[in-house]
Amino acid sequence: MSAAESIIKIENVTKTFGKYKAINDISLDIPKGSFTTLLGPSGCGKTTLMRLIAGFHDPDEGGIFINGARINNIPAYKRKTPLVFQEYALFPHMTVYENISYGLKLLKLPKSEIKEKVNEMLEMFGLQGMENRFPKEMSGGQQQRVAFARALITGQDILLMDEPLSNLDAKMRVEVRNELRELQQRTGVTAIFVTHDQDEALSLSDYIAVFNKGVICQVGTPWDIYFKPESKFVADFVGVANFIDGEVVGFSGEDIVVKCSDHVFEVNQTGHAVKAGDPVTIMVRPECISVMPNAGEDKSEGYCWNGYIQKSSFLGRMIRYWVDCGPFQWIVDDSSPSQVLKGLVNIQLDKSRIHLLTKDR
Ligand SMILES: Nc1ncnc2c1ncn2[C@@H]1O[C@H](COP(=O)(O)OP(=O)(O)O)[C@@H](O)[C@H]1O
Numbered sequence: 001m002s003a004a005e006s007i008i009k010i011e012n013v014t015k016t017f018g019k020y021k022a023i024n025d026i027s028l029d030i031p032k033g034s035f036t037t038l039l040g041p042s043g044c045g046k047t048t049l050m051r052l053i054a055g056f057h058d059p060d061e062g063g064i065f066i067n068g069a070r071i072n073n074i075p076a077y078k079r080k081t082p083l084v085f086q087e088y089a090l091f092p093h094m095t096v097y098e099n100i101s102y103g104l105k106l107l108k109l110p111k112s113e114i115k116e117k118v119n120e121m122l123e124m125f126g127l128q129g130m131e132n133r134f135p136k137e138m139s140g141g142q143q144q145r146v147a148f149a150r151a152l153i154t155g156q157d158i159l160l161m162d163e164p165l166s167n168l169d170a171k172m173r174v175e176v177r178n179e180l181r182e183l184q185q186r187t188g189v190t191a192i193f194v195t196h197d198q199d200e201a202l203s204l205s206d207y208i209a210v211f212n213k214g215v216i217c218q219v220g221t222p223w224d225i226y227f228k229p230e231s232k233f234v235a236d237f238v239g240v241a242n243f244i245d246g247e248v249v250g251f252s253g254e255d256i257v258v259k260c261s262d263h264v265f266e267v268n269q270t271g272h273a274v275k276a277g278d279p280v281t282i283m284v285r286p287e288c289i290s291v292m293p294n295a296g297e298d299k300s301e302g303y304c305w306n307g308y309i310q311k312s313s314f315l316g317r318m319i320r321y322w323v324d325c326g327p328f329q330w331i332v333d334d335s336s337p338s339q340v341l342k343g344l345v346n347i348q349l350d351k352s353r354i355h356l357l358t359k360d361r
């Protein structure tokens with residue numbers, strides 16, 4: 001992750017339930033003021049990690065630090081890490097005012113002070129005039145703002161959100177997630193967000209930590225996670241990709257030479273400690289390949305192949321093709337289509353977008 005100051009540090013944390021290791025020796029730094037997403041399939045340990053940070057679980061091993069102080073033994077209510085569960089966890093029977101003021105009431109602040117602080121929050125989140133409404137009388141975006149105001153009113157600078165958008169329909173999800181990002185940037189709060197939805201993770205985050213089976217596979221910016229995954233698991237989980245297994249056969253200048261079937265790919269990728277004979281996988285995203293009609297002449301050379309369209313899928317903003325090119329089948333996305341292609345085509349790979357995967361997971 002970046003060199004920015006970290007506000008939360010998770011160091012070699014393990015958590016078992018019975019014999020099951022839900023979290024297996026995880027280390028993670030969360031930079032202050034960042035929006036960091038834990039992304040992974042259901043059951044991989046995301047909620048468990050959030051509950052460990054919030055203090056609802058104790059780690060079996062390892063340390064959790066907030067602003068440099070070890071907090072393993074500090075109870076949840078003293079940690080200042082409010083956990084927002086699904087549906088923003090507003091109290092449905094309370095008005096906006098009552099929801100926002102809830103935390104301050106628990107702290108037994110004088111009424112006048114509570115009123116002043118709630119008014120500040122209402123103004124900050126554009127909720128003036130809505131204080132007497134109930135959550136069901138508000139849009140998803142407005143409810144989101146109330147949830148934020150309620151979490152932040154007690155002076156928190158860390159917000160933990162566990163799949164807060166999962167009960168919304170698709171269109172609403174996008175609307176509310178944009179609002180969520182805007183609110184986080186405006187308040188400068190450090191947000192840790194859990195989702196199993198890769199689009200959500202890619203569009204919201206400064207950093208994504210991809211989880212699988214209790215371990216973190218990779219941490220990086222959305223761009224790196226998507227275009228420079230380290231393993232097949234990460235590449236596959238965050239999007240559609242072409243994978244071709246091969247073997248390192250040598251080096252050519254800056255390039256690693258990889259043989260797949262009878263074809264040789266030269267991958268410009270420094271930083272990989274591979275040697276001849278190592279098994280590797282070539283990855284290419286479908287949008288990094290172009291497809292053109294072919295009138296019959298053989299144009300195959302280098303990274304251009306003749307192929308035959310086996311299947312196509314019209315998705316509105318693009319057409320996805322499955323193209324059979326002899327030894328390889330490629331998935332190709334045409335994102336500015338002028339027609340639906342059929343039959344014989346040429347496909348052209350952008351060599352600079354070929355990526356090498358060297359890790360198992
Ligand atoms: N309190 C618990 N007792 C026993 N097993 C649990 C408990 N909480 C979670 N688990 C198990 O730990 C694993 C990770 O769960 P969880 O963190 O909820 O996953 P996620 O949030 O990624 O879907 C799952 O296999 C789940 O069944």
Ligand SMILES: [Mg+2]
Pocket residue numbers: 046047048
């Ligand atoms: Mg969960």
